[in-house]
Amino acid sequence: MNSEVTLRPFDLADLDDFYVWASDDQVSAWCGWDTYTSKEDLLIYMKKNVLPHPWTRAICYHGRPVGTILVTPRKGDNRCRCELGYHLASQYWGNGITTKAVKLVLGTVFRDFEDLERVEALVDVENVGSQRVLEKSGFTKEGVLRRYWVHKGKVRDMILYSFISTDPLV
Template sequence: MAKEMTIDLSKITLRPYKISYVDDFLMYGGDDKVTRFIIIVPKSGDDRCRADVGYALAAEYWGQGIAARAVKMAIAQGLKEFPDVVRFQALVELENNASQKVLEKLGFLKEGNHEEVCNTLDIS
């Protein structure tokens, strides 16, 4: 039986990727169940008021509130770094209920229902 981990959510920090993180990245990046990445990508031109959000978390840490905490922190940082952004959007595969719940918990709204669900958070 797997040992259950408890994570102190107040200890979560965001930082840029470094080459020294490669082993940790490969741990979850090589896991077929893990396909999400924490990232804020602002659009340009007429779409500069929008930013895409994506995230990943190793399966052993799922269900502990880590993704929600980290995405919330990333959005707060994104608002500081990209002041023109008023809308965050995230595409989630339809069967990925856990990610949809993470985004709903953060106030994102569903805006589609095809093979992927577009979730949006308007800041205005």
């Protein structure tokens, strides 16, 4: 299955595929955004946030978008790090697709951002599936950040994971 996972930039023609996971309560449960109930609203979101983002890619399985993966670079004195985020349509969970996508990102992102030294990911303490993805992808659990984030009205603990490049040619 993993050999069929690729990454590519999004296009507005991906709206219907994007809507599959953006309208799924299981997916949005862990996200900073609420479940989309309108393709028109999702189209606005894609135009304002996804397409202009410096590093957002479609996770494709057999050429079809089934998720999103993004790297958000920091600026100024924090330019040595970036944050990783991802979403995958729930019907594909547990098949190694996100792990493969994360590994593909790690294989290119250190070249894409000149000053990058580390990739960080914050995961809700209850999101065990995402923790497993990061651990299988070579991330190190750095610690639990207590009462770190207000998520959908509830203060949440988050786990900080990091991947630090030891090879400048990664």
